[in-house]
Amino acid sequence: MRVLLPFLALYRRHAWQIALGMLLSIVTLLASIGLLTLSGWFLAGSALAGAAGLYSFNYLLPAAGVRGAAITRTAGRWAERVVSHDATFRVLQHLRIYTFEKILPLSPGVIARFRQAELLNRLVADVDTLDHLYLRVLSPLLSAFTIILVVTLGLCWLDVSLALTVGGMMLATLLVIPPLFYQAGKPLGRDLTHLRAAYRLQLGTWLQGHAELTVYGATERYRQQLDETEQRWQRRQYQQANLAAGAQGLLTLITGLTVTLVLWLAASGIGGDSRPGALIALFVFTSLAAFEALGPVAGAFQHLGQVIASAGRIADIIYRQPTITFPAAGPSTPHEVALEILDVSFTYPGQTQPTINRLSLSLGAGEHVAILGHTGSGKSSLLQLLNRAWDVDQGCIQLNGRPLADWDEPALRSMISVVPQRVHIFSATLRDNLRLGAPNAGDEQLSTLLEALGLEKLLENEGLDAWLGEGGRPLSGGEQRRIGIARALLHNGPLVLLDEPTEGLDAATEMQIMVLLRRLNVHKTMIIVTHRLQGLESMDRIYIMEQGMISEQGTHQSLMAERGHYYHYHRPLRL
Numbered sequence: 103m104r105v106l107l108p109f110l111a112l113y114r115r116h117a118w119q120i121a122l123g124m125l126l127s128i129v130t131l132l133a134s135i136g137l138l139t140l141s142g143w144f145l146a147g148s149a150l151a152g153a154a155g156l157y158s159f160n161y162l163l164p165a166a167g168v169r170g171a172a173i174t175r176t177a178g179r180w181a182e183r184v185v186s187h188d189a190t191f192r193v194l195q196h197l198r199i200y201t202f203e204k205i206l207p208l209s210p211g212v213i214a215r216f217r218q219a220e221l222l223n224r225l226v227a228d229v230d231t232l233d234h235l236y237l238r239v240l241s242p243l244l245s246a247f248t249i250i251l252v253v254t255l256g257l258c259w260l261d262v263s264l265a266l267t268v269g270g271m272m273l274a275t276l277l278v279i280p281p282l283f284y285q286a287g288k289p290l291g292r293d294l295t296h297l298r299a300a301y302r303l304q305l306g307t308w309l310q311g312h313a314e315l316t317v318y319g320a321t322e323r324y325r326q327q328l329d330e331t332e333q334r335w336q337r338r339q340y341q342q343a344n345l346a347a348g349a350q351g352l353l354t355l356i357t358g359l360t361v362t363l364v365l366w367l368a369a370s371g372i373g374g375d376s377r378p379g380a381l382i383a384l385f386v387f388t389s390l391a392a393f394e395a396l397g398p399v400a401g402a403f404q405h406l407g408q409v410i411a412s413a414g415r416i417a418d419i420i421y422r423q424p425t426i427t428f429p430a431a432g433p434s435t436p437h438e439v440a441l442e443i444l445d446v447s448f449t450y451p452g453q454t455q456p457t458i459n460r461l462s463l464s465l466g467a468g469e470h471v472a473i474l475g476h477t478g479s480g481k482s483s484l485l486q487l488l489n490r491a492w493d494v495d496q497g498c499i500q501l502n503g504r505p506l507a508d509w510d511e512p513a514l515r516s517m518i519s520v521v522p523q524r525v526h527i528f529s530a531t532l533r534d535n536l537r538l539g540a541p542n543a544g545d546e547q548l549s550t551l552l553e554a555l556g557l558e559k560l561l562e563n564e565g566l567d568a569w570l571g572e573g574g575r576p577l578s579g580g581e582q583r584r585i586g587i588a589r590a591l592l593h594n595g596p597l598v599l600l601d602e603p604t605e606g607l608d609a610a611t612e613m614q615i616m617v618l619l620r621r622l623n624v625h626k627t628m629i630i631v632t633h634r635l636q637g638l639e640s641m642d643r644i645y646i647m648e649q650g651m652i653s654e655q656g657t658h659q660s661l662m663a664e665r666g667h668y669y670h671y672h673r674p675l676r677l
């Protein structure tokens with residue numbers, strides 16, 4: 103339960119609105135009780151007066167009271183819903199933004215540990231579940247306690263012992279039923295939260311990987327797993343519905359017993375009057391209506407397990423400390439960058455072997471180098487370290503003689519232009535996808551760059567307004583890569599990191615892109631990670647990476663003369 107405390111504290115932000123909502127809820131419940139009590143007493147009183155032949159019975163005042171209570175109940179219920187739902191949604195809005203803000207500083211490395219659907223599920227479904235906390239648990243509970251107090255005090259005016267009997271029965275019900283159903287609903291709530299998350303995750307995987315699943319004939323198998331999770335989820339929902347029905351049934355039974363008891367006790371006299379007449383109806387109807395106030399409480403507590411499970415899942419994100427932190431201020435963004443990697447080692451969490459192993463490498467400002475190496479030798483990981491997706495375990499990376507950790511995040515991001523190994527195309531227009539690199543770039547600049555990259559075909563029809571990404575125009579692998587390159591060129595940082603920028607391009611386009619990259623980045627420091635051998639002759643240096651270490655380095659000519667790995671990469675071409 104302690105996990106709920108920080109979420110409860112959020113309600114302080116809208117304390118007045120919450121208090122008003124609570125007041126309206128109490129007024130509505132009292133109007134409801136008043137309505138039933140007054141009409142019960144009124145009907146009984148009229149009948150008795152008629153039977154006794156009394157024609158001076160004042161029916162105007164109670165009739166006005168009944169109408170007043172009915173109007174108050176309707177208006178009160180409406181106002182209470184508006185006020186308390188508005189406050190709850192404001193709290194949820196704040197919580198969702200707060201959770202999102204906590205996700206943002208987590209490094210890509212930490213975020214990658216959560217699957218996308220899992221993060222989305224916590225941000226949307228789990229935050230939504232927390233609306234139960236106030237609307238279904240706190241508000242009904244506090245209102246019920248107030249009603250017990252008011253009804254008992256009100257009835258005490260007529261008969262103390264009868265009032266205490268009704269109040270005592272209600273209090274006992276409130277103290278026994280919620281904890282009982284909380285305990286019964288706790289494992290169900292936990293399972294429901296986890297099954298909902300699992301179902302969404304599996305459904306997301308099934309939809310995203312549909313093409314692969316179809317090709318490998320695995321659609322049915324995955325579908326079956328999805329169905330099994332859905333059935334388990336439905337079984338739990340069914341059990342929860344049964345529990346809710348059980349809670350209501352038990353409450354109805356207790357109400358019936360209490361009303362019978364009150365009828366029996368009231369019949370033998372109220373407040374010393376042994377023939378209380380219509381007052382018997384008043385007591386009976388008050389008990390009946392007052393127990394209605396307990397209705398929502400009985401069902402609410404079985405949701406508490408679900409609320410606690412969701413709160414735990416959100417807390418897991420918001421209390422996660424970012425592993426990578428940036429100083430608030432650092433050196434100003436330079437126009438040129440010299441890079442020094444000194445004896446750096448790095449092991450991914452949970453791995454035993456280092457991915458980068460005592461690697462040193464240095465680049466003067468304006469130098470262009472290429473890194474080659476077998477797949478899995480750690481090339482992309484090295485670029486990730488330069489971006490601070492992870493921090494090094496040992497050694498140091500320096501930009502212009504200052505350790506990487508000295509640079510504040512805006513300076514670091516504006517200094518580095520990156521083409522990652524997997525370029526992400528957003529579901530947005532071509533213009534917005536490109537402007538990620540430079541938010542202020544004009545249409546003409548974008549069009550010229552696209553033409554230089556051989557992407558003029560994308561400018562046909564809707565041009566820069568064309569919708570790309572999911573649900574938009576599907577792009578070829580080579581087109582996606584070149585959009586990634588365009589972003590990096592637009593970003594215009596003095597350090598350019600390119601992870602296999604020409605992968606998937608034909609030889610002629612590759613040559614065109616390499617020439618363009620060299621020309622546009624002539625004064626910039628550039629690292630190209632590649633498996634391709636075109637255009638390496640013009641690099642200032644070439645590094646060969648093996649198992650996280652640099653095994654060879656030099657210019658194209660010197661490495662060819664050495665006849666090491668680099669020479670052997672070229673050999674098949676020469677045969």
Ligand SMILES: Nc1ncnc2c1ncn2[C@@H]1O[C@H](COP(=O)(O)OP(=O)(O)OP(=O)(O)O)[C@@H](O)[C@H]1O
Nearest residue numbers: 450453457475476477478479480481482483484523
């Ligand atoms: N997030 C991660 N967690 C754990 N291990 C990882 C992670 N990312 C990469 N690795 C592992 O680190 C090693 C180096 O991966 P990396 O992506 O740096 O290789 P690479 O040289 O870029 O390969 P390629 O040429 O295929 O792109 C691989 O064995 C890979 O499985």
Ligand SMILES: [Mg+2]
Nearest residue numbers: 481482483523
């Ligand atoms: Mg790679």
